[in-house]
Amino acid sequence: MSQLFKMMIVDDSNIIRRKIERSRDASIFDVVAVASDGESALQQLEDKTPDVVTMDLTMPRMDGIACIEAMMGKNPDIKVLVVSALSDKATGIEALEKGARGFICKPFSELQLSDALREMVGVGNV
């Protein structure tokens, strides 16, 4: 039996949050928290202690880059997958430099998201 990873979904779109929840392999990723902006994600971080976070970048109140930086300050072991429409290389590099482990661009397929999450935690496809 695979290890179960606690997962947080951070995105200002309800549709995207639900799509990510549908796309992940439920036998590997247990969604313990959802947040619609960076501030809310940080508030939930200590209670929920996720292993894995999917992070949008363009959000109200606190954007994804600032949130990744703050999360890494609290727990550098969290694995962050950026899921964003911002498709330029510089933004991808900036997110990785702040501590993200992966990046997929919107729009994405359910398979792309599922594969990216598995790859990030080192679980191969079955």
Add this chain to the structure above:
Amino acid sequence: MSEKALEVFIDGVLNYFKHTSDNKIKVGAPYLHNNTEPATLDYTGIIGVSGSYKGVVYFTAPKVLLTHLLLSLGESDTSMENIADLIGEVANTISGNARSEFGQNFMISVPTVARGRLSEAHVPQALRSYVIPIYWKSYNAAVVVCLEQ
């Protein structure tokens, strides 16, 4: 705005609809439109742009297209909240994807969603917009690009 720059947004629309269950989308010939009467349908997702370009990019569509699009994306909840969420997300995705061509200085806002006709506050009155017509299934929609360098 150059033809090449406009193609970035056309590619963005085509790329978005590639991820729906029915990706047979057609894009019409773009045309210039006066901002005193913005081209709008039932719902509009508006993205403010600053940095290397200034202005707005918006996606406008009828409610029936958005309902159908939600279902096509695997989302069964077709409430008004999700319809508004979807139109903002489409606008955000098309605008965000444009950074692959325009770079990080093409800065975009979070989406604003409007129902019905856009007010003068939404689009720069002194400029004109390029309207990119979209035909998906039996519905019409449009991406509207109003930018200056």
